[in-house]
Amino acid sequence: MKYIAEVDGQEFPVEILDDHHVRFGEEILEFDLSAVNGQPLYSLIVNKESFEGYIYPDEGNWKVLLFGSSYTINIEDEREKRLRKPENESALTDREFTLRAPMPGLVIATSISEGQHVDKGQLLIILESMKMQNELRSPFEGTVVRLKIKAGESVQQKQVLLSIIPSLIRKPE
Amino acid sequence: MFKKILIANRGEIAVRIVRACRELGIKTVAVYSEADRQALHVRYADEAYLLGPSPARESYLRSDKIIDIAHKSGVDAIHPGYGFLAERADFATECVDAGLVFIGPKASSIAAMGDKTVARTTVAKAGVTVVPGTEGEGPLRDEELLALAPKIGFPLLIKATSGGGGKGMRDVYNIEEMPDLLQSARREAQSSFGDDKVYLEKLVEGAHHIEFQIMADQFGNVIHLGERECSIQRRHQKLIEESPSPYLSDDESLRQRMGAVAVQAARSVDYANAGTIEFLVDKDRNFYFLEMNTRLQVEHPVTETVTGMDIVTEQIRVAFGLPLGRKQESIRCRGAAIECRINAEDPYNDFLPSTGRVTLTQPPTGPGIRIDTGIYAGFEISPYYDPLITKMIVWGETRTQAIIRMRRALEEYKIVGVRTNIPFHQAMLGTYPFITGKYDTRFVEEKFSMVDAAENRELYLDIAALMATLVAHDQQEHLSQIYRRQGKESHWKWINRTGKQNR
Numbered sequence: 001m002k003y004i005a006e007v008d009g010q011e012f013p014v015e016i017l018d019d020h021h022v023r024f025g026e027e028i029l030e031f032d033l034s035a036v037n038g039q040p041l042y043s044l045i046v047n048k049e050s051f052e053g054y055i056y057p058d059e060g061n062w063k064v065l066l067f068g069s070s071y072t073i074n075i076e077d078e079r080e081k082r083l084r085k086p087e088n089e090s091a092l093t094d095r096e097f098t099l100r101a102p103m104p105g106l107v108i109a110t111s112i113s114e115g116q117h118v119d120k121g122q123l124l125i126i127l128e129s130m131k132m133q134n135e136l137r138s139p140f141e142g143t144v145v146r147l148k149i150k151a152g153e154s155v156q157q158k159q160v161l162l163s164i165i166p167s168l169i170r171k172p173e
Numbered sequence: 174m175f176k177k178i179l180i181a182n183r184g185e186i187a188v189r190i191v192r193a194c195r196e197l198g199i200k201t202v203a204v205y206s207e208a209d210r211q212a213l214h215v216r217y218a219d220e221a222y223l224l225g226p227s228p229a230r231e232s233y234l235r236s237d238k239i240i241d242i243a244h245k246s247g248v249d250a251i252h253p254g255y256g257f258l259a260e261r262a263d264f265a266t267e268c269v270d271a272g273l274v275f276i277g278p279k280a281s282s283i284a285a286m287g288d289k290t291v292a293r294t295t296v297a298k299a300g301v302t303v304v305p306g307t308e309g310e311g312p313l314r315d316e317e318l319l320a321l322a323p324k325i326g327f328p329l330l331i332k333a334t335s336g337g338g339g340k341g342m343r344d345v346y347n348i349e350e351m352p353d354l355l356q357s358a359r360r361e362a363q364s365s366f367g368d369d370k371v372y373l374e375k376l377v378e379g380a381h382h383i384e385f386q387i388m389a390d391q392f393g394n395v396i397h398l399g400e401r402e403c404s405i406q407r408r409h410q411k412l413i414e415e416s417p418s419p420y421l422s423d424d425e426s427l428r429q430r431m432g433a434v435a436v437q438a439a440r441s442v443d444y445a446n447a448g449t450i451e452f453l454v455d456k457d458r459n460f461y462f463l464e465m466n467t468r469l470q471v472e473h474p475v476t477e478t479v480t481g482m483d484i485v486t487e488q489i490r491v492a493f494g495l496p497l498g499r500k501q502e503s504i505r506c507r508g509a510a511i512e513c514r515i516n517a518e519d520p521y522n523d524f525l526p527s528t529g530r531v532t533l534t535q536p537p538t539g540p541g542i543r544i545d546t547g548i549y550a551g552f553e554i555s556p557y558y559d560p561l562i563t564k565m566i567v568w569g570e571t572r573t574q575a576i577i578r579m580r581r582a583l584e585e586y587k588i589v590g591v592r593t594n595i596p597f598h599q600a601m602l603g604t605y606p607f608i609t610g611k612y613d614t615r616f617v618e619e620k621f622s623m624v625d626a627a628e629n630r631e632l633y634l635d636i637a638a639l640m641a642t643l644v645a646h647d648q649q650e651h652l653s654q655i656y657r658r659q660g661k662e663s664h665w666k667w668i669n670r671t672g673k674q675n676r
Contacts, residue, residue, distance in 0.1 A: 001646060003642050003645070003646065005638035005641060005642045006638075007637060007638050007641075008632075008634055010634055012635060012638040012639070014638070014642040014643075016646050022639070024635070031639075033492065033640075033643045033647070036535075039534075039589050040644075041533055041587055041589050042534070042640060044639070044640050044643070051636055052587075055644045061643070062641040063640050064637040065634050066637050067599075067630075068583065068584065068595070068599030068600065068603075068633075069596070069633070071633075071634065071637035072594060075642055088444050089399070091637050102525040103556065104528055104556045105526075119441070126357075128228065128364065129528075129556045130517075130526040130556055130557075130559060131340070131365065131558070132408075133357075133364070158526065
C-alpha cells in the first residue's frame with residue numbers, strides 16, 4: 001500500500017511493504033508498532049529508535065502528540081490522491097460555517113438573532129462548562145442564518161449551535 | 174485526637190485529606206454526588222454517603238445534608254478542602270452550632286477576609302499597603318463605578334466582592350468597553366458565588382503574584398512558610414506555581430518583610446489554621462496586599478515540598494487544639510519546587526474544557542516527583558466540576574534541576590481519553606522567560622503562544638507522519654478484514670460464530 005502523508009505543507013511518501021518494513025521516501029525502514037494496552041497510545045520502534053505518541057483521528061485528519069508537540073497529518077492513499085478532482089478545493093469555501101458546541105455545557109446567553117449581521121470577533125454565545133463562562137465569537141464577518149439554541153438550554157459536545165454565511169460569499173438578496 | 178472526620182469535597186483534594194487522616198489514624202467519611210460514585214475519594218474513605226445529583230448546588234454545596242451526614246456518621250470534625258463550602262462563613266458557623274469542629278479558621282475570620290472590600294479596609298487599618306481601588310466605599314452601582322474609574326486610572330480590574338479563582342474578574346483598558354465588562358463580570362460572579370457585587374482595583378502592570386503560606390494555632394501563634402510565585406496565570410487562573418520565587422530570589426530582606434506583613438495581616442483578623450496572603454509585587458519591588466484565602470490552597474504541596482511540613486496534618490492538629498509543631502526560626506526552605514496544574518483543557522483549542530472517559534493514565538514516577546490526583550483509567554470527567562484533574566509537583570536541589578525534572582516528568586505523563594494542558598506546560602517550561610525566571614502575570618496572555626513555542630523546538634515531522642500512516646494503515650486493514658469475512662459467508666453466520674466464540 002502506498003500513501004502520501006502531508007504535515008505542515010511537507011509531503012512524505014510512505015509505502016508499507018509488510019508488517020515490519022516500510023519504504024519512507026527513498027529509505028527502507030524496519031519498524032515495530034504496538035498499541036499500549038489497546039489504547040490510542042502507540043509505541044513505535046523504527047530502526048531501533050523508540051518513540052511514543054498519542055494518535056487519534058480528528059475531523060478527517062490524524063493528530064499526533066509527540067514530545068509535547070501536536071501534529072496534524074493528512075493521509076491519502078496514492079490512488080485516491082490521483083483521482084481527486086481539483087474543483088473540490090474551490091467548493092470547500094462556498095459552504096456556510098457551522099458553530100458546534102466545543103464542549104458540553106449550559107447556554108448562558110445568545111447575543112445575536114437569526115438574520116443578524118455579525119463582525120469578526122463579535123460575541124455570539126456564552127457557554128458555561130466546568131464553572132467557567134466561555135465566550136464563543138464569530139471567526140469572520142457574516143450573517144447568522146440559523147440559530148438552533150436559546151439561553152438556558154443544555155447542549156452536548158459537537159451539537160450544532162448556529163450557522164453563519166461569510167460576508168464575501170453572501171447570497172444576493 | 175479526632176476519631177473520625179468528614180471530608181466535604183471531591184477530587185484530588187478529598188483524596189489528599191483522606192491520606193492525611195489515614196496517616197494520623199483517623200477514620201474518614203466521604204460524601205459524593207451521583208457523578209462521583211466511582212471517584213477515588215469514595216473508594217479510599219472508610220465510609221461514603223450519597224449527597225444527591227451531580228450539579229454542585231444539589232450535592233457538594235448542600236451544607237444541610239452534609240451536616241446531617243456528619244451527625245449520622247458520628248464524626249468529630251469537617252474538613253472543607255478548597256472551593257465549594259471552604260470559604261463560606263455561614264457553613265463554618267453551622268458546623269460549630271451543630272457541635273462539630275470546622276477544620277479551618279473561625280467564621281468571623283472567613284467573613285472578614287471573604288468580603289474583599291472589607292478585607293482591604295481591615296488590613297489597611299493594620300498598616301498593610303493595598304492596591305488602590307474602590308475599597309471602603311461599600312457596594313457600588315454601575316454608574317458610580319463608571320464615575321470612579323477615571324480617578325483610579327486605566328488599566329484597571331473589575332473584581333467580584335465574593336470572588337476567587339479568577340471568576341467574575343475582567344481587565345478594563347478604557348471607559349468605552351467598561352459597561353459591557355461590568356455586565357459580564359456581574360453575571361459570572363452571580364452564577365459562581367450567588368453575589369453580583371463588584372469593585373474596582375488598579376491593574377498593576379508587569380506585576381508578580383506572590384503569596385505567603387500562613388499557619389496559625391488557637392493560642393495566637395502565627396508563622397509563615399515562605400512564598401509561592403504564582404505569576405503563570407491564564408484568565409486569572411493559576412497554572413504553574415513555584416517556591417522559592419525566582420523574582421524574590423536572593424532578596425532575603427524583602428522576603429522577610431513580606432512574611433512579616435503576611436503574619437500581621439493574618440493577626441488582624443485573629444486568624445487560626447492554614448491560610449494564604451496574596452501580594453502583588455510591582456517592577457520596583459513595592460508590594461501590595463491583594464487578598465487572603467482562608468483555606469487550604471490548591472498549590473499547598475509546593476510549600477510542603479520545600480519546607481517538609483505536612484500542611485493538612487498540621488491543619489487537623491491545630492483544629493483539634495494542639496499548638497503549632499514548628500516555630501518560625503525552625504522553618505527552612507530546601508531546594509526548589511514547581512507545580513504544574515494539569516487541567517482537562519485543550520491548549521490547541523483556546524483551552525476549552527474537555528470531558529469524557531479517561532481510558533489510560535501513565536503517571537511518571539522516580540526521584541523528586543509527587544502526583545496528587547483523583548483520576549484513573551476508566552474515570553469519567555464530567556462537565557459539572559473544576560477542570561483540574563491532576564497536580565504534578567517536583568523537587569530539585571536547584572531551580573534548574575527542578576525544571577529539567579519537570580520536563581522529564583511531563584514527557585512521561587500520558588493521559589488518554591480527554592485532552593489535557595500537558596503540552597502547554599511542556600511549551601512553557603521550554604520558554605526563555607520561564608527558564609530564566611523573568612516572567613510576570615501578563616506573560617501567558619500577552620507574550621506566550623503555543624504556535625511560537627512550537628517554532629523553537631525540535632520537530633519530528635517525519636516520525637509523526639510515519640506513525641500516523643502506520644496507524645491509519647492498521648485501522649484500514651482491520652476494517653477490510655471484517656468486510657472480507659462478512660463477504661465470504663452470510664452476515665448472520667458471522668455474527669453467530671463470534672457469538673459462540675465469546676461463550
